[in-house]
Amino acid sequence: GAGVSQSPSNKVTEKGKDVELRCDPISGHTALYWYRQRLGQGLEFLIYFQGNSAPDKSGLPSDRFSAERTGESVSTLTIQRTQQEDSAVYLCASSSNRGAVGAFFGQGTRLTVV
Amino acid sequence: GENVEQHPSTLSVQEGDSAVIKCTYSDSASNYFPWYKQELGKRPQLIIDIRSNVGEKKDQRIAVTLNKTAKHFSLHITETQPEDSAVYFCAARPNTGNQFYFGTGTSLTVIP
Numbered sequence: 631g632a633g634v635s636q637s638p639s640n641k642v643t644e645k646g647k648d649v650e651l652r653c654d655p656i657s658g659h660t661a662l663y664w665y666r667q668r669l670g671q672g673l674e675f676l677i678y679f680q681g682n683s684a685p686d687k688s689g690l691p692s693d694r695f696s697a698e699r700t701g702e703s704v705s706t707l708t709i710q711r712t713q714q715e716d717s718a719v720y721l722c723a724s725s726s727n728r729g730a731v732g733a734f735f736g737q738g739t740r741l742t743v744v
Numbered sequence: 745g746e747n748v749e750q751h752p753s754t755l756s757v758q759e760g761d762s763a764v765i766k767c768t769y770s771d772s773a774s775n776y777f778p779w780y781k782q783e784l785g786k787r788p789q790l791i792i793d794i795r796s797n798v799g800e801k802k803d804q805r806i807a808v809t810l811n812k813t814a815k816h817f818s819l820h821i822t823e824t825q826p827e828d829s830a831v832y833f834c835a836a837r838p839n840t841g842n843q844f845y846f847g848t849g850t851s852l853t854v855i856p
Contacts (some may be wrong), residue, residue, distance in 0.1 A: 661842040672848045673788070673801065673833065680842050727842050732778035732790040732835075 632656075634736035636722050642742045643712055651707040651739045655724030663723045663733060664697055664706050673721065679705060680727070710744045746771040750847025759823050760818050765850045767834035768816040771798050774836040777817050778844075780809060781829045792819070824854045 633738035635654040643649050655662050662674040678700040690696070694712075701707035709716055719740050723733040747770040757763050758852075767777075775796035780788035794801045794808045794817065801808050810817040821828055834847040 663844070673846045675846075678843055686843065723844075724841060725844075732776075732780075732793055733844055734790065735780075735787040737787050 634722055634724050634731045634734055636720075636736035638739060639737065640740045640742075642744060645714060645739075645743055646711055648708065648710045649712055649741065651720050651722075651741070653705045653707070653722030653724075653736060655703070655705070655722070656726075656734060658688050658702070658726065659724035659734075660702050660727045661725040661733070662699055663725070664705070664707050664723045665723065666691075667721055667738070668718045675721075676707070709741075713742075714743050717741055719744045746774055746836055746838055746843075748834060748845045748847045750834050750850060752850060753848065754851045754853075756853045756855060759824060759826060761823045761824055763824055763828070763852055763854075765786070765819045765832055765834070765849050766816060767836075768814075769836040769845070770774075770815065771836070771838050772812075772815065773838040773840050775839045776837040777808070777810060778835050778837075779819050780833040780835065782833065782849075784830070787794070788833060815848040819851075824852075826854050826856050828852060829854045 637652045662679045666674040677697045678686040694710045697707045705718045719738040721738045723735045725733040750767045778793040781791045782788040794810050807820045812849045813850050831849045831851050833849050837844050
């Protein structure tokens, strides 16, 4: 597609439920990133996929968080047993590894845990 | 790993004045430095970038400078306008991979 696409745009869930967030990267982009942004805060790195290499999971805040990516396509971020502190905007970005180019962000998923 | 620091965290300027945001990085292997603008409720957008083989780059009212020796880079916005009000993030990417390391952001307010 023309840009990074994320779904859903908004998600309200009850505490304790699982949620799944989806990211469709720019076609041909080998790198895919997930970030969390709490209200008024910066970009908190969660996980990074690069081609078929093992993902860098060093930013995942707890074992309730996991992410998958099949090849160089769609990625899903799963949060199990959601807590109120999980409420944030979850941003996905993708990048080409050819030359010096930036990462391009999706519009984000606003997650609210009630 | 890389560590990027960004200053100031907030910046207010009068319309028409210049704004400067500064970032430092720690990893000498970093060779690519993008800047992002995030308007309220929107996604971060890439506005300008610079590679390590260049000292300065300009695009209309915005410019970025890079000092590899001192490991710092700066964003300069001239003739600021109210629509420049946003949060700006710097980032660094080492040549050893494709990971981006972001600064903590600068909230710029341009006062009409």
